[in-house]
Amino acid sequence: MTIAGPRDFQGNPVTPGLPVAMLAEVTHRCPLSCPYCSNPVELTRADAEMPAALWAGVFAQAAALGVLQTHVSGGEPASRRDLADIVRGARDAGLYVNLITSGLGLTLARLRDLEAAGVDHVQLSLQGVGRTAADRIGGMQGSWDRKMQVARWIAEIGFPLTINAVVHRQNLDTLPQMIDLALAMGARRIEVATVQFHGWADLNRRALMPTREQAAQARRVVDAARAALRGRMVIDYVPADHHARFPKACMGGWGSTGLNVTPDGTVLPCHAAQTIPGLTFANVRDTPLAAIWHESPAFNAFRGTAWMPEPCQSCERKTLDFGGCRCQAMAMAGQAAATDPVCSRSPLNPAVHARADADAAAPTDELIHRRMAREEAPRP
């Protein structure tokens, strides 16, 4: 049977829009080993990474497709020696370049090279406040001191700076200090993002799940800081959706405005999409980006609203939150098309809350840090 035009996974016709942003995960390598890393549990090894020349072609295709900005990320993008070449490729394509970094591996000379290559803005991650806490979460002695040095260099060069603070049970109580630090560093914006419990973070949910009281207090801190810092620093807050009434509008809707290219060139609607069985993700080395965006079954699978089951189908919020996160639905409900179980209208919601409360009360702070498979195997 052949049906012309893009269809969702049920065969309903869909109308793809145009992407605005592209996440370029140029490597999965990273000197840190944060226990909530958004990279997949099966990490791509260095020898499978696309060279800078191939990335340049991807950026050019992305710009022609409608992408306006790229987030050059990883892993730690500075783990690539040719990072400046990659950035140059993105700027040559006309894209706005956000560098998403932990700071580890950057020197003043490298930052100046990246400035010359065209980095527009730097987003620096924050694992915690202070040497002890930050080094423990990042899994690297000395990482805090090096990050603080990089922050000084960023200010010296004058890059616009965003601080990305990933928060969880073990650091959420220090949120006021995180906001203070970002302000002191001269950041224009701080993004306070609660750990999303996929992949590595899911392995650590008993050690990282915030308590309800922490989530409520974080909301109060954010609201007060926003009022006090209006016009000085923007505060974006991604709350713990396990405690919310409605799910987050994941990716603004599947395949609607963003795409993610992995180190080896696989193109995904979001960084966790490979956790959904049955979807096949094309590689930009084999297939043009526009064809992947407009025509691939994986990108079309959950576009539009026709595929939605109840209670989403008759819900007035279906075009606001798109039924939440497909990967979370897969992980918790066993079906990617199900209503995201963090939604209060999902039949699974009471169980989600019970599990989140149990995880939040778990008597452990022990962390499983991310690592490459076979990393500890003896070298020949």
Add this chain to the structure above:
Amino acid sequence: MTAQPLPALVPGPDPAAAAVPVPTAAAPCDDAGFVAPPADPALDAGMIPFLPRGVRLARDHVRDMAILQAPERAMQLDAVGEAILTALDGRPLGAIVADLAARYAAPADQIDADVRAFLQGLIDRRMVFVRAP
């Protein structure tokens, strides 16, 4: 006049709520030793609004529209928004308003209110900075 955020690059609305202890940069944290830069002056007729580093006007050729590119944000601009931001060339707000009022043959009071509201929205997003002459 509007600056509409393009969807993927801007988070959703966040409800406001109660008062709690407010973070300030007065108490430096740990031993990092940073000193917060001063706040910008308030937007006033004599002050100079400007696009800071990392924020620039651009053309979206695929969608055929004017946009403002900023850190992790892209905003769609209408003709009036584009005209205001193009006028940010180092002059104080008062001169910019007078110029736009003359160009669009509109009452200066109304232009002044519109321009201030537009710029304040971008100041609150840290996409426009303000400095003294």
